[in-house]
Amino acid sequence: MVIKEILLLGDSRLRNKSDSVQDFSKIDKILIDLKDTLTQQQKIYGMGRGISAPQLGYNLKIVYIQMPDRSFYLINPVIKWSSDETFDVWDSCFSLEVAFFVKIKRSKTIRVKYYDETGKENLVEFSDGMSELLQHEIDHLEGIICSDHLKNSKDIIMRSEWVKNYKQTGLGM
Numbered sequence: 001m002v003i004k005e006i007l008l009l010g011d012s013r014l015r016n017k018s019d020s021v022q023d024f025s026k027i028d029k030i031l032i033d034l035k036d037t038l039t040q041q042q043k044i045y046g047m048g049r050g051i052s053a054p055q056l057g058y059n060l061k062i063v064y065i066q067m068p069d070r071s072f073y074l075i076n077p078v079i080k081w082s083s084d085e086t087f088d089v090w091d092s093c094f095s096l097e098v099a100f101f102v103k104i105k106r107s108k109t110i111r112v113k114y115y116d117e118t119g120k121e122n123l124v125e126f127s128d129g130m131s132e133l134l135q136h137e138i139d140h141l142e143g144i145i146c147s148d149h150l151k152n153s154k155d156i157i158m159r160s161e162w163v164k165n166y167k168q169t170g171l172g173m
Helices: 028-045 128-141 159-165
Strands: 050-052 062-067 070-082 086-091 100-107 109-115 121-127 156-158
Touching: 028 050, 028 062, 028 070, 050 128, 062 128, 070 128, 086 128, 100 128, 100 159, 109 128, 121 128, 156 159
Parallel strands: none
Antiparallel strands: 050 062, 062 070, 070 109, 086 100, 100 156, 109 121
16 A cells, blocks of 8 residues: 655645646556555545545646545546536645635536546536535646635634534535
8 A cells, every 4th residue: 555645735736737647558556546545544534535646746637536435536627517506615635634624615516527547538417515525626636725715714613623513514525
């Protein structure tokens, strides 16, 4: 199992726009690193559903999602459509060491075009928790961190307060 160090807020590499994957035969190591690192982070923090290649220092458009009932890679994902309907979510990030959460708005539904690890193209609609998760991870590919969406300084709380008051909602991390 390969565990890579997560880049933290303040590391300038997190602000770079990622490059598209051109050669799918050269990303196997990155895919393994994403899976192994996310699995370890889930054990450390007891939460987390996704990770992006830029968080591990790879400047490529790759996201890995790992949930109890579903795991998959999104390579070169692009949000093709977003609903006008939004909802508030408490969001955090491994690059913030899940130390605090920010309340931000996300589109309730999105449609994403992406390639899987075999190079097969997909166009899938995601709603609610999956929608906000993918918006978070795709933001990383553009050099955007969830805290960049913060509109009001009152919409930031420490993790302990989120666990006490909001964890049961299932939205965020």
